[in-house]
Amino acid sequence: MEIEGKTVLITGSVRGIGLAIAKAFDLAGAKVILHGRQIPSAEILAQFSKDMPYITGDISNAELIQNEINNLYQQGTQIDILINNAGMTNDKPATMRSEDFAQVINVNLNGTFNVTQPVFKQMRKKKQGVIINLSSIIGLMGNIGQANYAASKAGIIGLTKSLAREGATKGIRVNAIAPGMIESDMTNALSEAQRETILTNIPLKRYGHVDEIAQTVLFLTRNDYITGQTITVDGGLYI
Template identity: 55%
Template sequence: MELTNKTVLITGSSRGIGAATALAFAKAGSRVILNARHELPASLKQQLDELGAEYCFLPGDVSDEQVVKKLTKTAWEKFGGIDVLINNAGITRDRLLIGMKTADFDEVLQVNLKGPFLMIQALLKKMYKQRAGVIINLASVVGLHGNAGQANYAASKAGIIGLTKTVAREGALRGIRCNAIAPGMIASDMTAAMPQKAQDQILESLPLKRFGEPAEIAQTALFLAQNDYVTGQTIVVDGGMTI
């Protein structure tokens, strides 16, 4: 797919991987629709403006079905269609399983797994009619091998991988591709808040000896949007963590 003048909708795109992905697609000449539960930072708006990007911001909680229906309808009408959907919105509520509250488990699955399901379901029929479309879901290496203290997060990301493969099978005959990206440790507000000792231990275990950058995940999303013969795959971007 040539990305110039294509329309890309990215959930959870006010910061981190989502913001980096929005900037990457804008640089590639795409129209970008950003989404988050909170307002876009002024710094991100400035970067998009400096790129001369054609973009808009649609706030909303992707775990709310009625919000998703309104959001996707508005997004589709804004630029006359959507070519690429990137389900990036996600949260964590980490705690060891024996102390995890049911509400924490439910909330993580609502946002991380139900949210992408609702977004895909709302847009898939429209993509079927145009017989083209790309869906990229953000999974995690935790969804592949689990992690202590993240039963809810791991379950949601493992579910994303299963959802991705199913959408790829259902959409293939109508020109729809669906893939997932499984990041490892990516530099973010969350990793920066970790105790230095914990960061050092993780870095020591990584063959590349550094955390990944949000822009490196964004580059993977660009690849998946452009390569027309890749579908149903989970691309691991983890600095060798899962070797």
């Protein structure tokens, strides 16, 4: 799909990977719609080449977020590209309370579906569209203390494959990206010893950058013959 002039909605796009993706689409000439739990700050909006429309809300609240998206359609906006990036972690041993497990599932997996459903319906009518879901290598390999996160991200991969099959005959491509250890607020919070331990398991011996995820998103958007795939961007951590 040609990106210039297309409208892209990116969830969780006011910081980290989501913000990098939004800036990459802006630079490529797309019409970007931002999303976050709160209204984006003036500092965030100043990083773009033009005024950025935005929607707000917790994606785990189906009624709230779907009303926001449906309002866009009612105002005449057509979403050509959807990037499901918003998510959370709440790392605890598998003995965690059921509420802690459900919370991460509700945001990461149910939230991805909540956003996708109204957009997918409209894309079917247009017979065109691109959806890219942010999963994680943890969804492929699992990890100690992340049973909830791993389950949610594995679920996103299954959702991606099913949507890709349903959407193929309607001109809709759906793919997932599974980032590895990317420089972020989460990795910055690690101790030096923890960072060094992780690096020993990464063949390329460095952490990834948010821009490397953003460029992979652009690649998957442009390539019209890739669907139903999960692309790992992890420096070789999961080989």
